[in-house]
Structures are given as C-alpha cells and as structure tokens.
Amino acid sequence: MRCDVITLFPEMVEAVLDASILKRGRAKGLLDIRVINLRDYADGRHKVADDSPYGGGAGMVLKPEPVFRAVDALRASDEKLRIVLMSPQGRKFTQAMAQDFAEDSRRLVFLCGHYEGIDERVRLGLQPDEVSVGDFVLTGGELAALVILDATARLIPGVLGDLQSAQADSFSGSLLEYPHYTRPPEFRGMEVPEVLLSGNHQAIEAWRRAEALRNTLLKRPDLLEQAQLTQDDQRILSEFSRRGTT
Numbered sequence: 001m002r003c004d005v006i007t008l009f010p011e012m013v014e015a016v017l018d019a020s021i022l023k024r025g026r027a028k029g030l031l032d033i034r035v036i037n038l039r040d041y042a043d044g045r046h047k048v049a050d051d052s053p054y055g056g057g058a059g060m061v062l063k064p065e066p067v068f069r070a071v072d073a074l075r076a077s078d079e080k081l082r083i084v085l086m087s088p089q090g091r092k093f094t095q096a097m098a099q100d101f102a103e104d105s106r107r108l109v110f111l112c113g114h115y116e117g118i119d120e121r122v123r124l125g126l127q128p129d130e131v132s133v134g135d136f137v138l139t140g141g142e143l144a145a146l147v148i149l150d151a152t153a154r155l156i157p158g159v160l161g162d163l164q165s166a167q168a169d170s171f172s173g174s175l176l177e178y179p180h181y182t183r184p185p186e187f188r189g190m191e192v193p194e195v196l197l198s199g200n201h202q203a204i205e206a207w208r209r210a211e212a213l214r215n216t217l218l219k220r221p222d223l224l225e226q227a228q229l230t231q232d233d234q235r236i237l238s239e240f241s242r243r244g245t246t
Contacts, residue, residue, distance in 0.1 A: 001156045002032040002078075003108035005145055006070050008049060008062070010035040012142045013112075022150060025159040033149065038062070041069035050115060059116030067111065067122050074109060082106040083128035084148070086113060086141025090130030093148055097131070101148070102155035110148070112141030174227035176220055178211035210236050217241070 005013050013035045016022065025031035039047040043065065050060040074081060082104055091097070101108060111118065111128060123130070133144045153159050181192040195207045213236050216223050224237070 001030065001102065001108075001153060003110065003149070004034045004036050004074060005110045005112065005142075005149075006036045006038055006067065007112040007140075007142050007145075008038050008114050009112075009140065009142055010037045012140075013146060016146050017149075021159060022153055025153055025156065028158060030156055030158050031153055036070055036074075038066050038070060041066040041073070053116060057116070061116050062113060062118040062122075064119040064121045064125070067118065068125065071109065071126060074107070078107050080106040081109050083109045083111060083126050084145075085111045085118070085123065085126075085128035085130050086132075086144040087117075087130040088132050088135070088137050090132040092135075093131050093133050093144075093151075095151070098148070098151040099155055101152040110141070110145040112145050114140035114142075174223050175212045176215040176223070178208040178215065209233070213237055214240055 007013055017026065017033055017035070022031065022033070026033060038049050042049040042063070048063075049066045050062050053059070053061045071081070071083065111122070111126075122128075131144075131148065133147050138144060181196055185192045185197065193207065195203050198204070213233055216227070217237060217240055227233075229237070
C-alpha cells in the first residue's frame with residue numbers, strides 16, 4: 001500500500017503512524033506512507049498556506065497553490081494517483097470502501113483540510129474522491145485520514161499477524177462481530193461461555209455465528225437487510241426475535 005498524507009500538521013499524523021500496527025506495517029515494508037508538509041509548497045518567508053475567505057466570514061481557508069504544487073510534485077514521479085479529500089460533504093466511509101482502497105494499485109493521496117476548509121478550486125481542478133468519516137465536523141482532516149488509513153492498512157496481507165482477524169471484524173461480512181473472551185474463565189461472577197472452553201471447534205464456530213447475528217439484530221438491525229443469510233441464519237434470527245433477542 002502506497003500513500004501520502006498532505007497536511008499542515010505533519011506531527012499529528014506521524015505520531016499515529018509511529019505506533020502499533022501502522023508502525024509495524026511500515027517497518028515490514030508493507031505500508032509506504034509518507035507525510036507531506038503543505039507549508040513546504042507555500043510562498044514567502046513565512047510559508048503561509050492559508051488566507052481569509054473572499055466575501056468575509058470567520059476562519060481561514062487553505063490556499064490552492066500549495067495543494068496543487070504538492071500534488072504536481074507527486075505526479076512528476078508517479079502519475080497514477082488517487083486523490084482523496086477529507087470532507088464532511090463526502091461519501092460516508094465504510095468497510096467496503098476500505099477494501100476498495102486496499103485493493104487499489106494507485107498511490108493514495110489524502111488531502112487534509114483545516115480551519116474553514118480548502119479553496120473550492122482544489123475540488124474543481126483535482127476532482128478528488130470526497131470522503132467523510134461521519135456526520136460531524138472535525139477541526140481538520142488529519143484524524144479522518146488516519147481513521148481511513150488504519151481501516152485500510154489492516155486489510156493489507158501481512159500487516160496483521162492473522163488476516164482472519166480482519167476478515168472477522170465487524171462490518172467485514174455485513175454483520176457485527178461476536179463477543180470475545182480471554183482468561184480468567186470467571187471474573188466477578190461473570191463466566192466465559194462454556195462452549196468456548198469445550199475445544200469443539202465446530203460448536204465454537206456455530207456459537208460465534210449465532211452471537212454475531214444476535215449482536216447485529218440488537219445493535220444494527222439495518223445491516224441484516226444487506227447481509228447474505230443462510231437458512232440456518234434466518235432460523236436463528238427468528239428464534240432470537242421470538243425470545244426478544246435475549
């Protein structure tokens with residue numbers, strides 16, 4: 001996976017990239033993630049990359065010149081770019097989009113806005129994918145870009161110790177994930193389900209599937225509309241519904 005993050009605050013991004021799974025993925029050479037300081041492409045001694053908005057109003061707007069220069073520099077060495085603009089007006093990010101990013105052979109370029117946003121000519125001239133991580137507004141696009149990077153990176157073979165971990169995650173198969181337990185077998189009166197201690201892998205898989213269905217029915221029933229359900233799944237859901245999903 002190859003990508004660049006264009007930002008006014010590279011230290012915010014590097015701090016996350018230098019920890020946990022993303023750090024290990026980079027160390028293994030599986031993730032080629034580079035952070036570009038937008039100020040390096042700004043004019044003047046002070047490298048100012050933002051200015052007040054035409055027409056008045058509060059806040060500052062990122063100037064178009066530094067953004068275009070940064071993208072032009074990337075295109076000079078690698079023309080196959082997929083530009084992604086973090087924007088509350090964009091398509092809502094999903095697990096399916098993470099899979100799409102993970103399988104894309106192009107270099108991903110994440111544009112992180114800040115303050116009041118980015119000059120509209122960036123959107124018009126670069127025609128980026130506009131992506132949102134939810135119906136809320138952040139101070140800048142850095143955190144949103146990191147969310148997408150993390151969700152995408154874990155789908156790259158070898159980044160996680162076990163690819164099955166990613167495949168079993170919530171939303172990977174249109175269902176929420178089943179509950180997890182570890183030692184001790186009893187804690188404050190709460191016991192690990194006996195089936196998980198049985199060593200019967202077939203029974204364990206059946207329990208996990210049923211619990212994934214139960215979680216989805218309880219917490220996100222809308223996901224069941226697009227899930228691929230077997231006759232056994234439908235029978236289990238009917239039983240849960242009859243019993244009030246308890």
